[in-house]
Amino acid sequence: EAGVTQFPSHSVIEKGQTVTLRCDPISGHDNLYWYRRVMGKEIKFLLHFVKESKQDESGMPNNRFLAERTGGTYSTLKVQPAELEDSGVYFCASSLPTGGPNEQFFGPGTRLTVL
Amino acid sequence: GNSVTQMEGPVTLSEEAFLTINCTYTATGYPSLFWYVQYPGEGLQLLLKATKADDKGSNKGFEATYRKETTSFHLEKGSVQVSDSAVYFCALRKGYQKVTFGIGTKLQVIP
Numbered sequence: 001e002a003g004v005t006q007f008p009s010h011s012v013i014e015k016g017q018t019v020t021l022r023c024d025p026i027s028g029h030d031n032l033y034w035y036r037r038v039m040g041k042e043i044k045f046l047l048h049f050v051k052e053s054k055q056d057e058s059g060m061p062n063n064r065f066l067a068e069r070t071g072g073t074y075s076t077l078k079v080q081p082a083e084l085e086d087s088g089v090y091f092c093a094s095s096l097p098t099g100g101p102n103e104q105f106f107g108p109g110t111r112l113t114v115l
Numbered sequence: 116g117n118s119v120t121q122m123e124g125p126v127t128l129s130e131e132a133f134l135t136i137n138c139t140y141t142a143t144g145y146p147s148l149f150w151y152v153q154y155p156g157e158g159l160q161l162l163l164k165a166t167k168a169d170d171k172g173s174n175k176g177f178e179a180t181y182r183k184e185t186t187s188f189h190l191e192k193g194s195v196q197v198s199d200s201a202v203y204f205c206a207l208r209k210g211y212q213k214v215t216f217g218i219g220t221k222l223q224v225i226p
Contacts, residue, residue, distance in 0.1 A: 004158075033213065042119075043159075043204060045213035056213065091159060095211070102211055106151070108158030 004107035012113045018080040021110045025094030038088040082114045117142040121205045121217035136190040136220050138205035146207040148188040154201045195224045
């Protein structure tokens with residue numbers, strides 16, 4: 001079975017540009033999470049989807065970040081306009097619906113560099 | 116809120132040395148505790164976990180015991196290999212909530 005996949009693996013953009021990251025969760029996983037690790041710091045939670053609904057978006061840093069999960073399948077995270085401090089590795093994770101095993105499976109991450 | 120504190124690296128060890136990476140946590144109730152590993156060029160992988168006090172998680176020669184009295188979950192391995200070189204993250208989670216991570220400890224094992 002395929003794991004969580006993320007695209008692209010790397011993205012280099014200039015300040016002020018727009019970038020969209022994509023995450024494909026494991027099939028059947030209703031829960032989808034986005035996390036971010038800024039260089040040398042903790043991996044921090046951004047938001048949590050249950051199917052297509054945002055369950056918790058308390059970690060989203062500001063309104064330049066927009067996450068969507070249309071149809072409850074894949075998710076996108078758009079940063080517009082990007083700033084230097086947005087550089088880091090963005091991880092996506094998914095897990096089974098509530099009531100099942102609660103392990104979160106992580107994708108390989110997207111490394112974003114804003115110049 | 117919840118938090119995880121782990122020793123900052125980098126940690127450099129010779130092959131076959133003993134490894135300890137300290138981890139303590141702050142949380143209400145009884146969270147589940149995890150160690151994740153990120154090998155160079157790869158994503159996060161779950162290394163081991165423990166879901167209740169005194170549980171010991173183990174995998175690939177690594178072990179960690181859930182100590183409620185000291186709020187700790189230290190990672191240990193008796194004999195490290197070059198292939199263990201990676202970044203190790205201690206983490207906790209309550210129920211289906213978000214995972215709270217520590218800062219990550221980079222381990223380098225030299226032949």
